[in-house]
């Protein structure tokens with residue numbers, strides 16, 4: 001994970017039904033105003049979805065900030081965050097038979113091969129998407145940081161279980177975010193939410209689960225974050241890795257990448273225009289990144305999530321204890337977690353962008369960073385003076 005971050009580091013620990021989840025974020029600068037509410041608000045957003053399982057009625061995630069924040073501001077020290085699992089008390093001392101039939105699609109079998117588990121719950125406990133609550137807490141700190149620079153990260157769901165309601169291409173992102181916030185499918189339109197709700201109901205009736213596609217968008221990103229000079233500094237790669245690090249995410253596009261792949265270049269690349277002294281783009285098919293560097297246009301990331309792998313309808317598997325074919329047993333789970341995954345992806349994008357911005361600005365405190373941000377090179381002719389002659393290998397300066 002930390003391979004894609006250069007200024008920030010973060011770790012999470014904790015099991016799904018253990019006492020708590022913990023996270024440490026290291027590298028955040030001093031002087032950032034940060035409250036528990038900043039984090040709790042994001043945690044609550046992650047918990048909301050039509051088609052969420054019974055566990056979400058038990059948990060009401062609230063963070064305890066254990067380090068790195070004093071008098072409502074970050075100090076530059078590691079930020080330690082604790083999230084208790086309310087469900088833990090129900091599991092302590094409870095007699096639970098060993099789980100020996102791996103669920104297709106989950107980490108049950110692959111983790112048993114890797115770690116030699118003799119009971120598959122040891123895999124489940126850490127592979128569970130419960131862990132993403134800790135990432136959302138870390139992401140909330142990064143969002144608070146980005147907000148100081150007027151950078152905003154939001155999301156909305158495009159498609160659930162193959163149902164893709166129409167979305168007007170000229171609908172502003174801010175409006176999509178606001179609409180998505182107002183329904184439990186994170187749909188950017190009211191009609192879209194109803195169509196997706198019907199699809200989730202169908203899946204419930206069919207004792208099945210659904211996946212989907214959502215978009216995470218960052219607005220106000222300055223041009224010049226990331227780099228073209230080396231593979232592991234390209235922002236494209238860092239964003240994609242961050243998205244695919246979320247359990248159940250199986251595909252990522254920057255902008256409409258697969259659609260672009262089918263079109264000729266003249267219909268894909270965003271032409272460059274001059275308006276007064278400013279260089280502008282009228283389209284954003286690049287999704288906000290060119291050459292691994294932000295263009296200054298909205299950063300648009302599209303993510304595909306597979307259906308939840310714990311299904312009420314049994315799937316064929318093998319009982320590893322008995323050495324015989326068997327059907328999976330149902331464990332409580334979500335039917336539809338796409339709207340919740342979008343919030344986790346927002347957190348991961350915020351972490352990557354906060355890191356890229358810190359890398360660009362340097363410095364150790366908000367006081368140092370804010371004036372540097374205002375000095376960043378912009379898309380203006382005056383910021384981009386060009387040479388007039390000579391050969392560039394030999395030119396003196």
Ligand code: EPS
Pocket residue numbers: 016053054055056059087127128129130131133310331332333334
């Ligand atoms: C999950 C199964 C469910 C989800 C869980 C992820 O938990 P349980 O097994 O306790 O019913 O609720 O997600 C969370 C607890 C969460 O906070 O997101 C799984 O198997 O991945």
